[in-house]
Amino acid sequence: MDKLRQYERVFKQFDENGDGKISAWELQQCVEAMGEELSAADAAATVTAMDADGDGMVGFDDFVRFVEGGKEEEKENDLKEAFKMYEMEESGCITPRSLKMMLSRLGESTSIDECEVMIARFDLDGDGVLTFDEFKVMML
Template sequence: MANDEMIEKHVQYERVFKHFDDNGDGKISASELQGHCDGMTLEEAEAALESLDSDGDGLLELGDLVRLVEGVEEEERINDLKEAFKMYENDGCGCITPKSLNRMLSRLGESRSIDECTVMISQFDLNGDGVLNFDEFKVMML
């Protein structure tokens, strides 16, 4: 991610954080969180803060919010990768083989030989077993 993109994301996080920080003290309390989340009880807000609070003071700081948002984004990226992996891994073996890669590339209009697919896989085959498991696929895609 480019530095400008990182700065813009941080500015957005700060903007959201300030929206929730009604008293401007640099921390979000359970009552502030509850006030911005329709239908949330104070007990639910306290429980949410407890699970996110990194320093144990019962309040959410900007860093806690950033970790939450980035964690959700990472989870979404992983779920997207799992779906993509399933498309390529269509032999039911839990891995992408040269044959399954060849088949998927053909569906996408990319004609490759099995040997070419073997070479493509070998570039990211970290354990040398000739196929890509999900962790190797994730490295390749990220």
């Protein structure tokens, strides 16, 4: 079986509703079905990082590009784009408030307290916000 067919088979496992796109919810469900944990926020951030066309979903082309690894520079640029979506007013960091706003745009209802807990998991310097470098660590 060639690589592309293998990718299609795996992609279809993630694409639960068969619409040709992987949503954050579908990613979360598939990861959990494999016995791992993935929070809604982490799933949303992963989809955002993989989403090249900005539609909030992972298409097959996005999936193949991710699986094949692409160039490091391309990954860095994708992460920067995802980071910009979560930060507010070009502050250079993701705050609990900006995370809450982005998650609500993605259909996730979270409190500021929940967002603080999510950020604390990857807040390496303990300042209560995520810088790009901390975001990058979270995504890798």
